[in-house]
Amino acid sequence: MKYDVKLCEILRRAEIAENTFDFTVRAPELAAAAAPGQFAHIYVPGKTLRRPISICDIDKDAGTLRFVFQVRGGGTAELAKFKVGDAFDILAPLGHGFTVEPEKKALFVGGGIGVPPLLGAAKHYGENATVAIGFRSRDFVILEDDFKAAGCEVRVATDDGSYGHHGLVLDLIRDLRPDVIHACGPMVMLRAIAQFAKENNICCEISLEERMACGIGACLGCAVELNGEDGTYMGHVCKDGPVFAAERVVL
Amino acid sequence: MADLHVNVAGVEFHNPLIAASGTFGFGREYAEFYPLSVLGGISSKGITLKARPGNPAPRIAEAPGGMLNAVGLQNPGVDHFITEDLPWLREQGTRIIANIAGNTPEDYCAMAEKLNDTDIDMIELNISCPNVKQGGVQFGTTCAGVSGITKAVRAHCRKPLMVKLSPNVTDISEMALAAESEGADAISMINTLTGMRIDINTKRPIIHNNTGGFSGPALLPIAVRMVWQTYQKVKIPIVGLGGISTWQDAVEMLLAGATALQIGTVLFIDPYAPIKITEGLAAYMDKNGVKSISELTGAMKPW
Numbered sequence: 316m317k318y319d320v321k322l323c324e325i326l327r328r329a330e331i332a333e334n335t336f337d338f339t340v341r342a343p344e345l346a347a348a349a350a351p352g353q354f355a356h357i358y359v360p361g362k363t364l365r366r367p368i369s370i371c372d373i374d375k376d377a378g379t380l381r382f383v384f385q386v387r388g389g390g391t392a393e394l395a396k397f398k399v400g401d402a403f404d405i406l407a408p409l410g411h412g413f414t415v416e417p418e419k420k421a422l423f424v425g426g427g428i429g430v431p432p433l434l435g436a437a438k439h440y441g442e443n444a445t446v447a448i449g450f451r452s453r454d455f456v457i458l459e460d461d462f463k464a465a466g467c468e469v470r471v472a473t474d475d476g477s478y479g480h481h482g483l484v485l486d487l488i489r490d491l492r493p494d495v496i497h498a499c500g501p502m503v504m505l506r507a508i509a510q511f512a513k514e515n516n517i518c519c520e521i522s523l524e525e526r527m528a529c530g531i532g533a534c535l536g537c538a539v540e541l542n543g544e545d546g547t548y549m550g551h552v553c554k555d556g557p558v559f560a561a562e563r564v565v566l
Numbered sequence: 567m568a569d570l571h572v573n574v575a576g577v578e579f580h581n582p583l584i585a586a587s588g589t590f591g592f593g594r595e596y597a598e599f600y601p602l603s604v605l606g607g608i609s610s611k612g613i614t615l616k617a618r619p620g621n622p623a624p625r626i627a628e629a630p631g632g633m634l635n636a637v638g639l640q641n642p643g644v645d646h647f648i649t650e651d652l653p654w655l656r657e658q659g660t661r662i663i664a665n666i667a668g669n670t671p672e673d674y675c676a677m678a679e680k681l682n683d684t685d686i687d688m689i690e691l692n693i694s695c696p697n698v699k700q701g702g703v704q705f706g707t708t709c710a711g712v713s714g715i716t717k718a719v720r721a722h723c724r725k726p727l728m729v730k731l732s733p734n735v736t737d738i739s740e741m742a743l744a745a746e747s748e749g750a751d752a753i754s755m756i757n758t759l760t761g762m763r764i765d766i767n768t769k770r771p772i773i774h775n776n777t778g779g780f781s782g783p784a785l786l787p788i789a790v791r792m793v794w795q796t797y798q799k800v801k802i803p804i805v806g807l808g809g810i811s812t813w814q815d816a817v818e819m820l821l822a823g824a825t826a827l828q829i830g831t832v833l834f835i836d837p838y839a840p841i842k843i844t845e846g847l848a849a850y851m852d853k854n855g856v857k858s859i860s861e862l863t864g865a866m867k868p869w
Contacts, residue, residue, distance in 0.1 A: 317598050320837060363782045363835060364628045390628075406837065526626040526772075528633060528834045531598070533591035535611070535637045536626035549619050549640055554595075 316348055318409055318531065322402040326379065332457050334386040335428070336395045337371075338403070343378030345407045351435030352412025352497075352522060352558045355382065356530035358404035359390045365406060366390045367527055367553070369432035369499075371458075380407070383431035383457065409530050410557050413520055415439045419494035422447065422517075423467070424484055424508050426500025430458055432522050432557075434465075436497055441466035445491060449484035449504070453477040485511065493517060497558075502566070509561035519561035525552040540565040568851035569858045570844065572606070572826045574803045575726040575751035577687050579606035579661050579826055582847075582859055583816070583840050586807050586830030587612055587665035587690065587730075588637065592651040593658060599837050603659030604844065609754075609828060610647065610655075612667045612692050615677055617643035627763045627772035632782020632809070633831060634761050636775035639667055644677045648684055656685060663728070667692040671705075671718040678723040689725045691715065691750075694732030694757035706732040706757075709744040716748035728752040728805065733788065734760050739796040746800045754805040754828060755796065756789045782831040785809035790822045797823025797864050811839065813846025820862040 323340035331337045345355075349370055356365040372381040386392045397403060413436040421440045423433045425448040437444045444467040450456045452475045462469045470487040471479030480487055484500075485507050492515060498508045499522035512519030527537035532554030541550040541563050550556070570581040584607040585593070591611050593602050602608065620640025627634045642650070647664070655662045664686045668674040674691065681689055693706030693715055705715040716729055729745040731738055733756040742753045758779025763772045771777070789808025797804055806824025810816050811832040819827055832839040847859065856862060 319599065358835065362628065363631065363633050363831060364626070365834065526624045528626050528635065528831075529589070529595070530834075531595040531837075533595040534589055534626075534635070534834065535591070535620060535640050536635060538620060538623040538625055538637075538640070540622070 316344060318348070318407055319344065320404065320406045321345055323380070323405050324402050325397055325399050328397070328399050331383065333454050335383065335455070335457055336386070337381070337383045338397070339379050339381045340403055340405070341378060342380045342405060342407070345405060346373050346375050346378050346380050349373045349380060349408035350412040351415060351439065352432055353408040353410050354432070354557055355380065355405045355407035356409060357394060359393045361393070362390050364390070364528055365530060366394060367524065367530060369522070369557070370408060370435060371431035372435045372438070385428040406530055410553055411555065412436070413497050413522070413558050414495070416495065417441070417443060419443065421445070422488060422491055422493035422496045424488060424496060424498040424500070424504070425449070426484060426504040427451065427455065429500030429504075429522070432499050433497060434458055434461055437462055437467050438465040444468070445470065445493065447472070447484045447487040449473065449500070450478075451475065483507075496520070498522070505561075506566045509566055512561060520558050521561045521564065522558045523552050523556050523564070527553050529553070568848040568856065570848060571858070572860060574805060574826050575688065575728065577661060577726055581606040581844050582820070582826040583844055584609055584661070584663065584805065584826060584828045585833070585840070586828035587692065588635075589830035589833050592647070593655055596833070596837060597658070600841060601659065604840050605660050606826065607661035607663055607687070608655065608658075609663040609665050609690050610651070611641050612639045612665045613641050613644050613647050613677065614639055614667055615644055615673045617641065617646065622774045624772060624774055625778075627778060629761065629763055629780060629782070631784025632780055633834075634763060634773055634778030634780050635758070636773045636778035638775065644680055648680060652684055652686065661687040663688045663690050665690040665692050665730070671715055674715060674719045675722040678719050678725070682722075682724045686725060689723055689727050690754060691719055691727060691729045694730050703732060706741070707735050709740050712741045712744040713748050716745045716750050720749035726751045728754050730757055731755040732757050733792060733808070738792045739799045742796045742800045746802050750802060752803045752805060753796065753800065754807060756785070756792055756808045759785065759788070781809070783809045783811045786811070786815055786818070790818050793819060793824050794822040794866065810843070811835070813843045813850060816843050816847055817850055817862065820859065821864070821866040823864040825860065825863050
């Protein structure tokens with residue numbers, strides 16, 4: 316099985332920051348097939364389109380998937396209302412995740428709600444990972460303890476200086492020369508990280524998002540301009556991504 | 567046991583459900599869920615003479631009861647379809663319809679010629695894509711346009727020819743008559759309704775193309791009405807589509823006059839919808855003593 320639709324019972328639910336929810340679901344088949352950085356397409360009752368939600372963590376032994384998402388609109392607001400014991404209708408695991416080479420020195424860079432998809436991959440690196448994550452303010456800081464528990468070195472920045480470094484995540488990484496960078500967050504942050512990686516000749520993968528319909532590469536809705544052999548072409552976030560080698564993407 | 571076979575323009579489908587163009591790619595992604603033979607047929611992603619990159623993102627927006635799309639006919643071109651996709655599709659145990667779109671009558675005719683020599687089952691003439699300036703919709707919104715393009719392609723097309731109609735017209739049944747009079751073997755209707763959504767924060771349309779084609783459950787009553795109006799005017803079979811999401815919707819569309827059905831947007835809600843709809847249709851037929859599904863076509867009793 317590459318991906319499938321399953322009803323997945325919600326085992327844990329918590330609001331871990333303002334409007335930010337943390338769900339763990341029982342999904343043995345999907346967890347067995349899932350890799351860090353892939354995503355799930357979750358059905359929202361009453362809506363036509365499923366919501367693509369990144370997989371935050373995979374526990375293959377327990378047969379569970381973890382999702383951390385922010386309420387952005389009507390769809391995610393509906394998903395946030397689900398309770399322990401309810402079931403999400405999940406199409407997963409979808410797309411290509413991060414390349415995981417745990418023997419290398421990795422840098423994970425996340426901005427805001429772009430942080431959750433990094434956790435699963437960072438756990439594989441443990442002490443070999445430095446994690447630089449940025450948020451609007453102290454109230455929005457998430458998953459810091461999870462990365463620390465995995466053995467990663469964690470650096471936090473906030474826009475308003477209410478927690479950690481006062482400034483950008485980019486400020487936190489200038490001294491670092493890792494073997495690989497994995498990043499997810501706002502486009503402006505991804506551009507800066509990709510530039511930093513290029514200047515220092517570091518392999519860099521970025522995770523993107525786009526409005527999508529099918530989630531599996533059939534409808535061609537979630538277009539992203541990619542560099543090809545003869546100029547650029549339109550790839551798709553759901554199937555070719557959501558994780559791309561940074562140099563492949565026209566940023 | 568309910569007989570779900572239908573015959574559209576001489577082509578036998580083992581059940582009336584056809585995956586609608588643009589929602590199913592060339593089938594490979596859905597073959598992960600089930601054998602594609604659960605479908606009676608597949609209408610390919612809209613194909614053009616040369617490869618097209620499609621529109622910039624965003625191409626998708628949600629709307630109450632449905633969604634808008636403006637993919638812009640991204641496709642690898644007809645030659646690629648014939649050599650790379652068709653051989654695989656042909657092995658899936660389902661009927662294959664090539665949906666073709668063009669910029670000029672010559673484009674359509676050239677594609678029809680190329681497809682004549684393949685083993686596709688049918689050609690669906692896309693003259694109703696609302697999302698590219700020159701994607702055929704200029705042919706699909708006037709009777710003269712529909713007549714002209716149907717006549718031109720008919721002269722080059724040895725395959726059964728189905729014309730897919732746009733609902734963005736004053737009287738779709740007149741378009742159907744125009745297609746029929748120039749030799750179309752079947753009609754498929756309806757394509758998407760042109761719509762628009764605006765991001766109230768940025769004051770920009772959500773879709774980069776500004777407008778997009780609206781599809782989904784909310785379209786059903788409009789499509790049912792249009793199929794019913796058209797069924798009364800034409801003799802050629804109608805393949806009904808537009809918002810079909812459940813087996814009950816499918817029965818409605820058949821009763822309105824459809825011989826076969828296409829489903830699209832529901833696949834995004836539930837990829838397994840084809841199986842559920844087919845099972846529901848069979849159960850409905852058994853319960854109501856309907857032996858052949860064709861008995862339902864146009865069986866509505868209007869007030």
